[in-house]
Amino acid sequence: MRWTSALAIYILFWSFSVFLVLPFGVRTTHEAGGDHVPGTAESAPHEFRAGRIALRVTVVATVLFVLFQLNYHYGWVTPRDVDLFGRMDMETR
Structure with a gap:
C-alpha cells in the first residue's frame, strides 16, 4: 500500500473515531x-x-489503523469471509 493511501485511510479512521469518542466523559452543567x-x-x-x-x-484511530494494517498485511479477514450472499462463488463459475 502506498503511503498516500495509508494516510488517507488514517484520516478516515480519525474522522470516524471522533463520533466514537465524543459521547464519553461529557458532563452537563447540571451534572x-x-x-x-x-x-x-x-x-x-x-x-x-x-x-x-x-x-x-x-x-x-491509531489502534484501529494498526489493526487495519495488520489485517491488510496478514489477511485475517478477506472479502470471502464477509461474503454473506455467496457472490464470490458466482464469479468463479
Whole structure:
C-alpha cells in the first residue's frame, strides 16, 4: 500500500473515531453542579476540552489503523469471509 493511501485511510479512521469518542466523559452543567446559563442548551457540555478529545481520538484511530494494517498485511479477514450472499462463488463459475 502506498503511503498516500495509508494516510488517507488514517484520516478516515480519525474522522470516524471522533463520533466514537465524543459521547464519553461529557458532563452537563447540571451534572457538574454549575448554574445553567439562560439561552444555552441543557445538554451542552460544561467544559469542552478539545485537546483531550483530540488525544483520545488519535489513540483510538491509531489502534484501529494498526489493526487495519495488520489485517491488510496478514489477511485475517478477506472479502470471502464477509461474503454473506455467496457472490464470490458466482464469479468463479
